[in-house]
Amino acid sequence: MKTTETPAxxxxxxxxxxSKADGPADPPRRAKKDGNVLNVFSHGxxxxxxxxxVMPLLWAVMTxxxxxxxxxxxxxxxxxxxxxxxxxxxxxxxNMSDYFLNTILVVAGSLIGTLVLGSMAAYVLARFDFPGNxxxxxxxxxxxxxxxxxxxxxxxxxxxxxxxxxxxxxxILVYIAxxxxxxxxFLTAFFRTLPSSVAEAAFVDGxxxxxxxxxxxxxxxxxxxxxxxxxxxxxxxxxxxxxxVLNTDPDKRVLTxxxxxxxxxQGYKGDWSGLFAGLVMAMLPVLAAYIVFQRQVVxxxxxxxxx
Numbered sequence: 222m223k224t225t226e227t228p229a230x231x232x233x234x235x236x237x238x239x240s241k242a243d244g245p246a247d248p249p250r251r252a253k254k255d256g257n258v259l260n261v262f263s264h265g266x267x268x269x270x271x272x273x274x275v276m277p278l279l280w281a282v283m284t285x286x287x288x289x290x291x292x293x294x295x296x297x298x299x300x301x302x303x304x305x306x307x308x309x310x311x312x313x314x315x316n317m318s319d320y321f322l323n324t325i326l327v328v329a330g331s332l333i334g335t336l337v338l339g340s341m342a343a344y345v346l347a348r349f350d351f352p353g354n355x356x357x358x359x360x361x362x363x364x365x366x367x368x369x370x371x372x373x374x375x376x377x378x379x380x381x382x383x384x385x386x387x388x389x390x391x392x393i394l395v396y397i398a399x400x401x402x403x404x405x406x407f408l409t410a411f412f413r414t415l416p417s418s419v420a421e422a423a424f425v426d427g428x429x430x431x432x433x434x435x436x437x438x439x440x441x442x443x444x445x446x447x448x449x450x451x452x453x454x455x456x457x458x459x460x461x462x463x464x465x466v467l468n469t470d471p472d473k474r475v476l477t478x479x480x481x482x483x484x485x486x487q488g489y490k491g492d493w494s495g496l497f498a499g500l501v502m503a504m505l506p507v508l509a510a511y512i513v514f515q516r517q518v519v520x521x522x523x524x525x526x527x528x
Contacts, residue, residue: 278504285497292493304494311483311499319472320479321502326389327464327475328457331396335453336446338397339404344434346405347412348420358409364402373466380467387470395463400453407452411445412438447517451510458507476503 284292285307287300311317346358376395377386385391415438423433439446461477468474474482483499 278508281497281504282501285494285501287494287497289493292497307494307498308502310492311495311502315479315483315486315495315499317476317479317483317499317502320474320476323389323473324458324476327392327396328454330390330393331400331457332450332453334393334397335400335404336450339401339449340408340439340442340446341434342401343405343408344412344438347409348417358405361402361405365406369399369462373462377466387468387473389473392464392468392475395467396457396460399460399463400457404449404453407449408442408445411442415441444517447514451514451517454510455507 280297283300284296286303286305288304288307291298291300342361346354380386380391380395383391385394419437419441420433423437428437459477460475461481464475464478468478480499480503483496
């Protein structure tokens with residue numbers, strides 16, 4: 222049986238012409254062009270999305286320094302001068318200072334309790350095998366899918382029977398229970414990515430389980446703690462439904478309740494500048510927290526994939 226042999230390519234030094242089929246293949250220019258078009262399209266979408274997000278924030282900040290007449294007559298123009306009295310009026314007359322203090326107390330207490338309890342539960346579920354481990358884990362996951370609206374009525378009666386209605390510590394406990402499912406789900410996956418050799422070395426040196434967790438494993442889980450802490454901070458700071466049902470005392474309102482009350486009262490008075498000032502006051506802590514910890518949030522979200 223004869224086989225056809227492919228003739229060897231003629232070297233360029235022989236002076237004979239070399240066809241394009243015999244030479245090296247051209248780079249995939251079409252694929253590169255398609256990739257450039259896709260990059261331009263994706264960057265255009267991201268720029269458009271950034272403009273849609275940033276412009277309302279900048280407009281709200283700009284409007285908070287205007288007077289009422291400038292808000293309606295020239296809503297898109299820059300303020301003629303900075304009216305800081307809008308912020309002072311919202312801070313004192315609208316009781317935004319009291320709402321801020323109540324919100325900081327509730328969010329700080331619930332955030333610390335959520336991270337401590339959630340990290341302990343997640344560490345046990347991720348590192349120890351015992352009967353019912355997977356059942357408890359899926360029970361936490363099921364809590365993420367349970368609508369909070371269905372639990373408002375029984376939750377009201379439970380908190381009322383415990384004597385915690387219209388109290389700061391009662392709201393803290395409810396926030397912790399509300400945030401635990403996602404915290405345990407997130408940190409369980411993060412603790413599984415940490416090396417077990419470090420904990421085993423600590424046990425060999427005589428460290429207890431609690432000491433190994435608090436002094437070794439918990440510092441190693443710092444990126445995950447910061448990430449889930451930011452998410453819980455955003456959710457708890459902007460929570461409105463739970464305090465509306467469980468916190469009806471006007472002296473213990475949180476910031477979201479205060480903003481609704483400010484919108485209702487200042488809207489009838491025509492004090493729109495004070496309303497925008499209060500709105501910007503509520504946004505600043507959330508924006509500052511994300512700007513400061515944005516690197517840690519990205520590191521915590523990608524740590525599991527990089528391990």
